[in-house]
């Protein structure tokens with residue numbers, strides 16, 4: 001695997017899930033695989049879970065890791081080409097990325113969406129510039145429109161939690177939030193669950209919050225949240241801003257917050273969220289603190305997802 005930007009780069013979801021669970025059982029089984037290899041992790045946006053879990057995963061594979069908070073500590077990067085750089089940007093990615101390619105064997109990058117220019121965001125312009133100019137494998141630590149390490153984690157968590165011989169019903173529900181957030185976690189979750197193909201998948205959101213159909217095709221879209229939640233085995237909660245009229249908050253209807261009362265129509269569903277979460281805005285305290293909440297377990301699985309992905313990348317550069 002020469003890059004990991006979306007599910008399309010994964011050799012097989014089942015293989016990655018199996019590998020991740022193997023590492024969970026025995027974290028150091030491949031402790032020399034990354035010997036004499038160095039991973040650079042560049043953050044153009046804040047992170048806690050992705051940063052720490054990927055760092056741990058790389059170290060458990062024997063790699064050195066260098067984390068660089070470009071957004072706070074680096075020169076302001078220019079991503080456009082053929083521009084006159086007489087403004088605030090100091091260094092073009094065309095010059096910076098090849099240098100990183102000399103220092104590192106694998107480059108992890110967290111970029112961000114503008115939430116203003118849909119075409120640019122959905123072209124994945126920022127992370128693609130690193131792919132184009134670094135000359136080494138690039139692993140997405142979340143990009144403008146996708147978060148594949150999170151989604152692999154989510155499939156791992158569902159796989160190890162659901163043991164019945166039927167397909168689970170998984171509901172992705174929109175939740176209110178105080179800020180306009182990217183669509184990336186929701187897009188990516190939809191993309192992975194559809195590609196996985198082992199669930200009855202429902203997405204519920206207020207009208208006007210539809211996601212890009214290239215990710216949601218295969219899921220049933222229901223605008224009535226209560227109807228959607230009926231019989232759910234898993235409820236994945238996430239806010240996103242509008243996609244069609246891009247990057248807006250139309251309504252922040254608090255009635256969409258997930259409460260324990262709403263959970264009564266589910267099949268004692270497990271609750272998932274990628275974190276960080278706004279308590280009592282997206283989900284109530286009682287849902288988050290309930291034994292059916294998987295959020296901490298899910299975040300713990302970030303390590304094994306990252307380790308499975310990095311091991312695939314290391315095998316391709318050995």
Ligand code: CP
Pocket residue numbers: 046047048049050051142150274275276
């Ligand atoms: N879920 C997630 O990506 O968390 P961080 O932003 O803390 O990395």
